[in-house]
Amino acid sequence: MRRVVITGMGAINALGHNAADTWREMLAGRSAIGPIQAVPAEKLRAKVAAEVRDYDPAQHFDDKRLPILDRTSQFAVIAAREAVRQSGIDFDQGDLRERSAVIVGTGVGGETSHDEAFRRLYGDNNPRVHPFTIVRVMANAPACHLSIEFGLTGPAFGVVSACASSNHAFSQALQTIRAGGADVALAGGAEACITLGLTKAWEAMRVLADDTCRPFCLQRRGLVLGEGAAIFVLEEYERARRRGATILAELAGAGLSADASDLVLPSQAGAVAAMRRALKDAGLPLERIGYINAHGTATPANDPSETRAIRETFGALAPIIPISSTKAMHGHALGAAGALEMVAALGALREQAVPPTANFLDPDPQCDLDYVPNVAREAKVSAVLSNSFAFGGLNAVIAVKRAE
Amino acid sequence: MNESVERQLYEIIAKQSGIDVATITPQSTLKDLGVDSLTAIETIFEIEEHFGVTLPDRDPNFDTDSVQGLLTALQQALDSAAAAPGAA
Numbered sequence: 001m002r003r004v005v006i007t008g009m010g011a012i013n014a015l016g017h018n019a020a021d022t023w024r025e026m027l028a029g030r031s032a033i034g035p036i037q038a039v040p041a042e043k044l045r046a047k048v049a050a051e052v053r054d055y056d057p058a059q060h061f062d063d064k065r066l067p068i069l070d071r072t073s074q075f076a077v078i079a080a081r082e083a084v085r086q087s088g089i090d091f092d093q094g095d096l097r098e099r100s101a102v103i104v105g106t107g108v109g110g111e112t113s114h115d116e117a118f119r120r121l122y123g124d125n126n127p128r129v130h131p132f133t134i135v136r137v138m139a140n141a142p143a144c145h146l147s148i149e150f151g152l153t154g155p156a157f158g159v160v161s162a163c164a165s166s167n168h169a170f171s172q173a174l175q176t177i178r179a180g181g182a183d184v185a186l187a188g189g190a191e192a193c194i195t196l197g198l199t200k201a202w203e204a205m206r207v208l209a210d211d212t213c214r215p216f217c218l219q220r221r222g223l224v225l226g227e228g229a230a231i232f233v234l235e236e237y238e239r240a241r242r243r244g245a246t247i248l249a250e251l252a253g254a255g256l257s258a259d260a261s262d263l264v265l266p267s268q269a270g271a272v273a274a275m276r277r278a279l280k281d282a283g284l285p286l287e288r289i290g291y292i293n294a295h296g297t298a299t300p301a302n303d304p305s306e307t308r309a310i311r312e313t314f315g316a317l318a319p320i321i322p323i324s325s326t327k328a329m330h331g332h333a334l335g336a337a338g339a340l341e342m343v344a345a346l347g348a349l350r351e352q353a354v355p356p357t358a359n360f361l362d363p364d365p366q367c368d369l370d371y372v373p374n375v376a377r378e379a380k381v382s383a384v385l386s387n388s389f390a391f392g393g394l395n396a397v398i399a400v401k402r403a404e
Numbered sequence: 405m406n407e408s409v410e411r412q413l414y415e416i417i418a419k420q421s422g423i424d425v426a427t428i429t430p431q432s433t434l435k436d437l438g439v440d441s442l443t444a445i446e447t448i449f450e451i452e453e454h455f456g457v458t459l460p461d462r463d464p465n466f467d468t469d470s471v472q473g474l475l476t477a478l479q480q481a482l483d484s485a486a487a488a489p490g491a492a
Binding site: 128130131 | 422442445446448449452453
């Protein structure tokens with residue numbers, strides 16, 4: 001079977017405007033959650049978010065292009081440019097443009113453009129909506145812009161499965177390269193979801209924390225929204241080796257499942273099935289997993305359910321595996337979450353250090369595993385599981401390992 | 405044809421497409437002028453905004469339609485707006 005490796009990564013999110021800064025901040029355990037600025041805070045109960053700060057789109061895009069780019073697509077393109085640059089890949093080689101796929105996850109698509117267009121229509125009573133609204137809000141827009149940016153003409157599409165979108169995108173890219181449908185793929189996720197409308201909607205679900213995000217700890221009060229993107233260059237192993245690429249890690253396997261039950265109450269069985277399938281797909285025995293990047297949303301329901309699922313999957317090994325939820329630092333970026341968490345997974349593999357679960361106070365008896373509270377830890381990490389479980393009961397777990 | 409309307413129309417097209425207004429003739433198609441499909445849509449939007457009218461739906465690629473066609477459609481829209489009951 002064709003193997004798939006990661007040869008480039010790029011990111012922009014509340015922790016930093018590139019992957020290296022993102023990883024450094026994660027390792028330092030710094031939470032980028034702060035007072036929300038994009039939304040009139042007086043209209044919110046939960047007044048915090050992990051926003052991308054000090055960001056000027058005009059530094060990245062010219063006047064001609066900017067009007068057709070929602071913030072979500074802007075983030076995707078910025079992250080992809082970094083990933084492509086880092087990979088050193090030359091799309092002009094042979095038929096590589098035709099042999100390159102683009103698969104990008106997003107949960108809500110061009111939310112900021114949606115909110116703005118409809119605010120004009122309903123709020124300002126302006127009967128006209130800008131004609132670029134559709135091309136900005138469509139959930140496939142980030143994938144379109146990456147294909148245009150790099151001239152890639154292989155399979156390209158968006159993947160939409162809420163908080164598991166990125167991991168579903170990685171899974172699709174993995175299968176596409178394995179099956180020979182492409183030799184290279186740009187894959188990951190992008191989200192810019194912090195608008196008044198959507199934040200109010202999350203508030204109405206009663207899952208937003210009003211203080212900060214504290215995964216797995218007793219005082220957790222829910223999730224905190226985040227935004228950003230992370231995009232990776234995935235490449236068929238032999239091809240990457242032939243061109244002398246630096247291999248960051250091997251994308252070893254993916255496990256997908258559905259709970260087929262409740263839209264918002266995660267099922268232990270669904271999570272277990274996804275983790276087991278990822279391990280099997282990757283050919284990794286339980287004892288190889290040296291770090292689990294948990295879904296860890298810090299909602300009352302997710303964290304105990306995920307804890308039980310990890311216990312059921314790993315049995316006696318569960319208590320000795322370092323686990324963390326980096327959402328405490330970059331927030332819950334919905335469709336981009338799994339991609340931002342891939343930065344953590346690759347960092348752990350490359351630097352043999354596990355990023356912490358920031359904002360941790362006291363342990364919860366219902367969450368009784370090793371969540372690496374507040375301070376990063378050195379650890380032997382040769383393989384990582386990264387969990388994503390979406391509303392709707394859609395689960396996607398990715399396994400990455402050190403390239404051998 | 406009202407020369408002022410024509411001039412304003414040309415100016416909107418020139419601004420949207422970033423070209424010199426002098427290069428526009430009634431026979432030009434937006435494609436000839438190098439206006440891509442999205443810019444054509446935006447240009448129509450700007451014309452409608454500027455004149456306060458709604459133009460009929462049409463092929464947004466403007467491969468064949470000329471500036472003269474756009475001008476005629478605009479003049480018709482302006483005329484029917486002026487003839488509408490209650491118009492000043």
